[in-house]
Ligand code: SF4
């Protein structure tokens with residue numbers, strides 16, 4: 142987990158990098174009706190058109206583009222930002238993110254310069 146000081150300073154630049162990471166955008170039971178309504182679809186239509194079974198075989202995940210980025214990423218923008226899944230809206234607060242978000246990487250590097258003992262596992 143990131144420390145509170147880092148989280149307080151964190152500001153997303155909207156670069157879209159985290160939407161290009163490999164892996165699955167897992168959906169909760171609350172995400173599905175919310176996203177379906179936003180897109181004007183029934184829940185079943187949303188599931189059929191925009192999701193796949195996640196590798197854990199227990200949850201649905203959003204479809205990916207050919208390069209592995211999320212299907213809802215257009216350029217650097219999320220097309221469903223207002224109703225993005227909890228997995229997305231909780232980033233980075235509920236995540237164990239070692240690296241990869243440019244804004245977090247910057248803050249972690251700055252903190253390490255100030256206190257080289259910080260951020261050790
Ligand atoms: S990688 Fe970081 S800065 Fe870029 S969109 Fe994701 S959370 Fe925001």
Ligand code: SF4
Nearest residue numbers: 160211213214219229
């Ligand atoms: S739903 Fe939006 S915020 Fe979440 S990974 Fe896809 S493009 Fe990014």
